[in-house]
Amino acid sequence: MTKQTFDQFTEELWVTAVQVATVWTSPSSPREVDKPGITNPTDIDNWVSHLSYEATVALSDENRIQTQTLYGEAVMITETKDDWAHVVVPTQASVKDERGYPGWMPLSQLKKIKKQDWQRAESAAVTSRHAWLESEDGEHIMKLSYMTMLPVESKTNNRIKVNTPHGFHFLRKSDVTVFRSEQGLPKRQGNELLKAGEPYLGLDYFWGGMSSFGYDCSGFVYAMHKANGYQIPRDAGDQAASVEKVPYDQLEPGDLIFFAYEEGKGRLHHVGFYYGHGKMLHSPQTGRGIELIELKGTKYEKELCAATRYWQQAEG
Template sequence: MTKQWFDQYSEELWVTAVQVATVWTSPSSPRTIDEDGLNNPTDIDGWISSLNYELTVALSDENRIQTQTLYGEAVIVTETRDDWAHVVIPTQPSVKDERGYPGWMPLHQLKKVNKQGWQREESAAVTSQNAWLETEDGQKTMKLSYMTILPVETKAGARVKVNTPHGYYYLQENDVAIFRSDQGLPKQPGAGLLKTGTPYVGLDYFWGGMSSFGYDCSGFAYAMHKANGYLIPRDAGDQAQSGQQIPYERLEPGDLLFFAYEEGKGKLHHVGFYYGNGKMLHSPQTGRGIELIDLKGTKYEKELCAATRYWQQTEEQS
């Protein structure tokens, strides 16, 4: 999984140099109140908490945000305009661009590195909801999101020394999973997707969100698949088209459910995980947190329009 997209890059590689970088529709999309999400370093907690309901809804209703990238995530820069870079993100497949998800990022949230100098045989994926990047003497410097992935330099006692856009830093070993960079994280069965997703019940929805500071519906689906070894499209519409189509009577836990307006006949607008026993785990909408609900008697029961599966049976059925 990792090597397949990494080969797209030239010898010069642009990587995300903030905890979470928001990818905007255009350089004019951000507002004054979005400054904490535009700076380097960013303060994602501060930014999200500063937005009331109306300001948060406007991010989607006014088509301001496209997606987000995590610290160390690589992008292809296709154009620069003043202090902005137009990018595509190969780790986030999309029909919008065959190379990856497109959008605009502040140029100062990116760092140019040498591809050969960046790569390592092993990588570390953050498996805690958040993990602190530490200096050699243990000072906490940056609060990272779940599923931030960084190249491993070496293991150092109870910590892992990682390569970052800012040089070598450390992560607590119990906050990460280490895997071979050319193989990706191990693939898990459908139950694994739910096991990794359930701890996020209550986390506030955030439009365009791709981090454990806040996910949107398809970002939540994407991240839980990523944690279990699967690279799936970033958007719900693409997720519905690319996976294995599953009849409703054959649904199994970990399958994705899709919903459309006009009682399933209109535009597709939502995705969630089938949990089993008629339940769904999903990130619903602005103003609500990730939740586990019974589908029966809800609007979702009427709007169900498709189901797909990306997970595979594995030897470990835990």
């Protein structure tokens, strides 16, 4: 369940202070072309749109990016080195570190806050593709991603006052869902995961992407589960290993299907949603957008290696 709880933190915590923060493999991983992604504020639209195909492929081939965090998402700092912080992301489970997904972030993209200021009875989750964080007089401050979550301070007729790393600001009610922080977003059935993902058809793949500015394959299925009340592991390999397997003849819409090299016998390399009727909804690879395809006759048909189900029928 996607709960907004911070029990694992002390009286202070560090939160992401930019629209989307990239978690890098090392402080030397970003290149000159990546500057819009490591500043504060970031300009993710500008960064992604100006990367060449080759520069984008290099993010994965040269092992530069690990994952991303969204505005207000909490991290634990384990080490600092010059202007960089080594962090783990507790909301993103990984075999790489039992505390959360590890990597490096610019210190300038993090803000230390008091935990008591961040804990509220209700939280607001962005349910539009993007939402503008606004000042009191309606000025646009920051373009936020889908599934950004912030503590609710109060509500008006058409806006929600939220606490942010930059103080109190506002979100349009039409862009968010408000939920009880301790309960989390409601758990829904598998077809709702697909409905959440369909608006992103055509969105360009982005390695390490965890936002509606660009998802990778496992980031896409992670975000759609998050939107429907399920917190699943970050990476495809962990997603395949964390719950019981589903037999292929019992697949239902919303289940996850996994693919491995060497016709399913080699290294696992991809995940997508089973859509029903032999189709898959997935974020495929650099240079292609999120798509709905027939599995029959594709490389994926031969590479299918596992299936899992995180959604729960009984709680739909």
